Amino acid sequence: MRQRHDLLIAGTHVVSMDPAVGDVPQADVLVRDGEIIEVGPHAGERAPDDVQVIEAAGTITLPGFVDTHWHLWNSLLRGTVGDRPGTDYFTVKRALASHFELDDFYWAARLGLAEAVNGGITTVHNFDHNVRGPRDADANIQAHLDSGLRGRFSYGPPDSAPSDRTNDLDDLARLRERWSDDHLDGRLDFGVALRGPYRTPPEVYEREWATARSLGLPITMHCDRCLREENCRSCGLVRLERLGLLGEDVQVIHAVHADDHDIEALARTRTRVSLSPLTEMRTMGFPLLTELLEAGVQVSLSLDTLAMPTSADILGHLRAIISVEAARTGSPVITPRRLLRLATIDGAKDLGLHDTIGSITPGKRADLVILRSSDVNLVPSGDPVEALVYTGQIDNIDTVIADGRVLKRHGRLVPADDEIDPVVMAAARRDALLRRAAAAGDWHWPATPTIDPFHPGPGSSTPADEGSLQ
Structure with missing residues (x-):
């Protein structure tokens, strides 16, 4: 398990999803032991000396x-x-x-x-x-x-x-x-x-x-x-x-x-x-x-x-x-x-978790996403919410925090100590899975068709009696 630190997200634009908190420009978010303690322009003034500071000017912070x-x-x-x-x-x-x-x-x-x-x-x-x-x-x-x-x-x-x-x-x-x-x-x-x-x-x-x-x-x-x-x-x-x-x-x-x-x-x-x-x-x-x-x-x-x-x-x-x-x-x-x-x-x-997560509210757990609002696809901007929905993308996500633990920082996943890369392992497991299924006669790779860009062939479709994705 990744280590959890007390955190201060400093100088961010909070979109809280809580009507009582609202949207707070130039806000600090203080997190202690995985719990949101305070949200506001001066929350950092009450942060402990050993808090880990995330300098967040030029960002938008949302609930996860x-x-x-x-x-x-x-x-x-x-x-x-x-x-x-x-x-x-x-x-x-x-x-x-x-x-x-x-x-x-x-x-x-x-x-x-x-x-x-x-x-x-x-x-x-x-x-x-x-x-x-x-x-x-x-x-x-x-x-x-x-x-x-x-x-x-x-x-x-x-x-x-x-x-x-x-x-x-x-x-x-x-x-x-x-x-x-x-x-x-x-x-x-x-x-x-x-x-x-x-x-x-x-x-x-x-x-x-x-x-x-x-x-x-x-x-x-x-x-x-x-x-x-x-x-x-x-x-x-x-x-x-x-x-x-x-x-x-x-x-x-x-x-x-x-x-x-x-x-x-x-x-x-x-x-x-x-x-x-x-x-x-x-x-x-x-x-x-x-x-x-x-x-x-x-x-x-x-x-x-x-x-x-x-x-x-x-x-x-x-x-x-x-x-x-x-x-x-x-x-x-x-x-x-x-x-x-x-x-x-x-x-x-x-999921019955609205008293625990889903908004940036003091007393809730710190599940948070920090996005860079100064990235090229988000400027110039008026309403930051409209900007995120109409032009935002994954590349804008700088930091992801779950239950007070930092899982992504500076746009990169933060692995736990000695963690095996799940991407590498998943690719290896997929290849082994296909080999086993092929050996059992249950799977073969379909031939790759020659693609004519002017006359593309029909794609496969789900049979009518197959139902939804399940």
């Missing part, structure tokens, strides 16, 4: 970004999934998932979490839908703790598990015995990833929901009915409401095909929705961000997977969202500041 749905285990599939025939997400995932070894799970998660740090994401919800046994779950949990980040681990089934097989509910109940509060360092909690009634029969989903609720574990599930049923016109969320499966303890993923009745069911039951706009637009359709927000549904944002491939460029994602919503609905609801809220405090609310 919160990602609420990320399949970390398949980070190793980036570069293998693509547009050529035979390399679509589901074909590759199904070919390789069963060949993952314990170290593959660990280093896949470490790769994704390293990219999260680089992109200013300080909290990640790990939706793991390839848990083949307790040790696989433990490898993911250990990777998360070793990364220094905050988050949730949601325990799912093995990839392509039979519909009549439940999650490992016995091991789910034992998680808290293996991982004490001391182990988790106040940075990780547990949830359960379920398939739901459109993919499992009543004897499975009823038992899974009852077990999760008896254990007090939040539930997350993909909403993908319309990619599985012919002539589908809704997500079927009204049915889930009738079955008692929605509620404040449930997070629905995607819901791209929700109709008005589905959205009303989400709002009535206070069910939360995590949108993954870039993967949704590539394989499912347009995310219904405006409609959900106008109905009062709690919405957050996520990357989904690095395998698609995507990157942990939250500002780039926000820029895509605001452009799409301007063209699709022209709604005044979607503003740069509203999008930053979705990526910070609203994500924290989704």
